[in-house]
Amino acid sequence: MSADILPVASGRATWRWLRHELRGRPGVLVGTVLVGILAAGAAVLPVYVLGALVDRIIDGSPSSVIVTIAAALVAAALVGGAATGASNYLIARLGSVMLADLREAGVDRALALPTTTVERVGRGDLLSRVSTDVATIAKAVNEVIPTMFSALMLTALTLASMLGVDWRLAIAGAVSIPFYLLALRWYLPRSAPRYAEERRVIAERSQVLMESMLGAPTVHAYHSHASHQRDIEDASARVRDISIGVFTFFTRFVGRVNGSEFIGLSVILVTGFWLVSDGAVTVGQTTAAALLFHRLFNPISMLLFTADEAQSAGASLARLVGLVSIPQPPAVSGTEVPPRDTSLELTNLEFSYDGDHPVLRDVSIRLDPGQRVALVGSTGAGKSTVAGIAAGVLHPQRGQVRIGGVLLDDMTAEQRRRHVAIISQDVHVFAGALAEDLRLAKPDASDDEIAAALHTVGAEQWVATLSDGVHTIVGEGGHELTAAQAQQVALARLLLLDPAVAILDEATAEAGSLGARDLERAAAAVTAGRTTLIVAHRLTQAATADRIIVMAHGAIIEEGTHDELVAAQGSYAQLWRAWTAHHTASEGN
Structure with a gap:
């Protein structure tokens, strides 16, 4: 197997591509952010109001006040649910459009690659980029990115709300920040290379599997099943070992984050007890601050548990951006002078x-x-x-x-x-109706022209035996043509193209x-x-x-x-x- 692979975009180049794509869609981007802020605000408001409810109950406020606060909680929950759904839809829509553009550009660039490049790097790496990597990014667009965006908005507004409750309680919670940062500083530099390596060995496994599947007749002819089986097992073992290592590494990071959460909540409770005893804050304020900090656990956990998939999607995105960033050959304007003959x-x-x-x-x-x-x-x-x-x-x-x-x-x-x-x-037989396969050479070819081409190449007899004639589905998932029949189809295409x-x-x-x-x-x-x-x-x-x-x-x-x-x-x-x-x-x- 060749050691050469197609280029992988650097982190800076990947972010540059992402910023360029987002700037091209300002309306959807701004709408997504605004709806996300509304959803996060509606999610934080009940916790903030709950602290006020505790104080009203302690003060012996009338039941009408308590009912009003309870109604506000219900309204906030309804608004939050609707806004969260809208935010997730807008994010998925924005990401899906960007991914569709990237996928089309990737396939277009893959088809335009020089044959020498494809032969050098192997088809496994190329196909994994436009299939496996696209699937990884698509999953992130539909699941991971909406979750991370909501978590980030919720985290930011929760921190702002803690400042609104009492700055001293907010500072108490901020004691955990250095521990979070230390955990991130330990995790981030080590994570990207691990996920990039995971994507690389997956591409290598795809190459080994493809070579074995495409070369199955040769494998059978030379009775080399054992050696190919070992190659597949070795490639799969490398993927397994690296994937286990990545997950183990991630769980160590989660443990560090859990320690940071424990430190922050403990400091808030101790500080709140001291401030309440001193009459500086109310029990409701301390309750709100503790609940707000505890509310951070969920979005932070979501960020952590999606970070694994986000890193994998980021590695896939870098591979796709690397593919579309391969320099295109110079554009040819074409010649106005037609060939003088067919020499x-x-x-x-x-x-x-x-x-x-x-x-x-x-x-x-x-x-x-x-x-x-x-x-x-x-x-x-x-x-x-x-x-x-x-x-x-x-x-x-x-x-x-x-x-x-x-x-x-x-x-x-x-x-x-x-x-x-x-x-x-x-030759390749494309999946679909046989007539449509032939019309790839001449899209406006009539049924009579197709019949004449098949007659010329001697294919009319076996085509007549097909269940639906030229409309029979052939290729993958359809009627399988023999090697000779596939060559006849290719010759018929050539006749229709008429070069x-x-x-x-x-x-x-x-x-x-x-x-x-x-x-x-x-x-x-x-x-x-x-x-x-x-x-x-x-x-x-x-x-x-x-x-x-x-x-x-x-x-x-x-x-x-x-x-x-x-x-x-x-x-x-x-x-x-x-x-x-x-x-x-x-x-x-």
């Missing part, structure tokens, strides 16, 4: 995935309009890299790609989409022997008359190309037609003899 020209390409080990060395290839050129070579020769660069998926360190004389780098993403498209060995240049990167490799010829015929039909660069997995596909280019170690070593290369008795001729001998023997058996 494809690759000039002096050099490429390296890590910057140290070159994968391509001065590769130049030209495809005339409508020409089919096949790339042949052993694994690691650089064929797929050439295909990726030709399609604009990869960007070379040196060299240029032109379509019809126009630089690919000068085209916008939409212009590239119209002029060049690639089908790789690993000037097609790149087929081993697009028939997953079909197996039985479906290979059908897929090769489908690929030939889709690319007929179209400029096509083929990374050939099967030499029978290369043999029908107009020109064959043989690659080795990132360079072109042979070039010509099938007959020319066979007659030259070079590398291609050796590959062809081995291929035909193997398949002749297979057919004989």
